[in-house]
Amino acid sequence: MGRVRTIARRSFLIGSAAIVGGVAFGAYFVTRPTPNPLLGDLGEGEAALTPFVKITPDGITLIVPRADVGQGIASTQAMLIAEELDIDPSTATLDPGQPHPAYFNGTVAADGLSFPGWDEGFVAETVRDLMMNVARLSGSQFTGGSSSTADLHETLRRAGATARETLKAAAAARTGLSSADLRTENGHVVLPDGTLIAYTELAAEAAATEPVTDVALRPASDWTRLGKPYQRLDIVAKSTGTQSYGIDVAFPGMLHAAVRANPGRGGSMASYSPDAALAMQGVRSVVEVDEGLAVIADNTWFAFKAAEALQVDWLPPDYPASSAEMWQALSDAHADEFRNSRLRDDGDVEAALNGATVIEAEYRAPFLAHAALEPLSATVLVEDDSVTIWTATQVPHVVRDAVADVTGIEAGNVILHALPAGGSFGRRLDHDYVVQAIQIAASMPGRPIKTTWSREEDMTHDFPRPLHMARGRGTVADGRVLACDLDTISPSLVGSWFGRVFIVPPGPDAMLVWGAFDQPYAIPNYRVTGYAAPPMMPVGSWRSPGACSNTFFHESFLSELIHAAGADPLEERLRLIDHADSRRVLEAVGEMSNWAGADIGPERGRGIAFAYTHGVPVAEVIDVTMTDRGLRIDEVWIAADCGTVFDPVNAEAQLTGAAIFGLGHAMNCELTYENHAVQQTNFDAFEGMRLHQTPRFHTQLLGLAERVRGLGEPATAPAAPALADAIFAATGQRLREMPFNRSVDFA
């Protein structure tokens, strides 16, 4: 019988982040003299001209610190540097670098606020600047919130330009010419007589040259790569099976581990027996880890089988045990004492509803798993005074800082090999799987051990999208929407996730009402109130958190009001929206889909939805057909505006991929609970969209918005309400609860 312990909530991260921040204050602009994380590792004759560009006699390395979880950001980052550096990025090595405050993400912090993204007023902008500084102070290196391009596009171009001008200065010093007489092309400085000097030849001299930081960025009209179709730098590897993911790491002598955690997340162990597992072939040991036990074995399959054979008496966590009880808890939290925010309160809703014909509706969105196709994994080698980690993560600084807590080995002696992920959708914003892998490897120092979660562990120990409900009241008059009052109720995502990886920001939980309070509608009487239900199981960020549920509630209720008013769904939205960028995407999707003129025929329906998330307005129109085999989605039109598009081929992939993600989960995915345990343990019960269900897509990016924003998430949120609206048009049935296959069959 093994030792028994209680599993404590982890709280060390806040402290360690603050310490890092104290050291790092204010120093990390590329354009200023900076402590450059690359300088410490340089060999003789090697130059790190900015934190993002390293040049040695052997080649050029571009540091691309945002994690590529499939969204293609590694390539985009490289292309942004390459545009100014004048190199072919496919000839460079891409390296995510080590976690460092130089790579902080300010945008994701500034976005997590109680101001709509379209609010460019003084207060909103001032607080955004403040949050940027908090991120800089704490060295927060998140990849998330569709923020990478928005946050880095200027920094990376500036890094490329600084490196280029410094190389030119080195060439000028060597030749006695003026920098102004030199130009650059394809990895070379070109002298006036046409002589080429390779950047790599200039590495040693450039290292001794003061970086030239006073550089002007090239205008878009001069770009040769950005904004034009180009090939993702990982596309050959990903089409030939040669891309190595975290789960593919292998070393001679490496051992393999599997985890068996409490089916009720957050519960503890009363007792366990490792004997049956230890008696199995290829099993080396059984180790206690956070949330349960792990088996170390000679291969993954031995470890999986032995983990199943562990005998454990689990103790339940202290939140409601079943989905029915959880929904009841949510419903009970629709009360004043749970009121968390009222970030939208225009006109006088109560007066408008008083005596009017009130339209009421309740909507529900279930818990959802991230279920990236690559199950979570991490490989760790613990040695006397150092720890090496190979894994995919969206929070490298958090992973690095976790090592000290588990092993006592300082963050400075941690090497993190950040690898591409086989999907994430927000799951790798948490690092629980890496903590377990560190605990496992620490039990056998000197041996690299790869920990792989089974699909069943991955599904049942997610930090899922929280369940979420909303209640709407509204009224219409003279063919117009007159009042809309939306109460949205969910356990606090900010309280759960931010508490695990960062700090819980002060003030209301804006994510609880993202996609609702921050929509650019000018409804005369308009109110959005957030209610934070008591915590249940820990929850996480799921592709467009908050908005992935709230947009369904908000747009569906607006559709009901517009229908009651007898107005046209597109025309009434256009009339109500008070934001030029948003109006334009609605007008565009109307033109693309021939909204006004279409006669789409019998047994069919057309729906529309709009959302403003992550600074990007997106409008989607969907056509469906009722067939003998069930409902079929035929066509999807998407118009969006993320400002300048750097990477058009990938941008289109993000729009369609995000919409498919939104549609597939709305069609047929939910996590339900019995006795605290997730009932859907694999893809047989959590399918998403499959190829035969995939509609034809028509997309347009307007490129007119002033600010550059990202596209990983924005097309997700409008997909579900647009589909529900189309189903209503085809069948007369309002679907107010996801997944929709509770009510209709899909072909």
Add this chain to the structure above:
Amino acid sequence: MLLTVNGNSHDVDLPSDMPLLWVLRDGLNVTSVKYGCGIAQCGACTVHIGGDAVRSCQVTLGDVWGDVTTLEGLGTPDALHVIQAAWIEHQVAQCGYCQSGQIMQAADLLARIPEPSDDDIDAAMSGNLCRCGTYPRIRAAVHSAARAMREA
């Protein structure tokens, strides 16, 4: 136990009831073959045995009835198979984790039906999950590869 993978013969000292998926990945370090579900629901582990697409998570080592081909055996970065070239031309992959299985499934389809309709593609490819939603480009790439193979 003797196992032929991509034309190379291996003497494998692993249990006969071990799934081919794990024999390939952990035993032979053939990592294009991906673990996604272990229950034949996602298709990420698809390989060919004797030319037919199968889910390697469902075939035990002892039951392997022919030569095994994985994506590494179909083509390489320096010598792309025409289907891989189509996947690159259409920039199909996002995270890329499912694409080994997708391409192996597509190779099986095109060997049986050189000129597949959309319905043929739906029928053959719907067992392969893609969580990133690359399906529209998979469809386009299969048609493109079919054309290229007919013209070759």
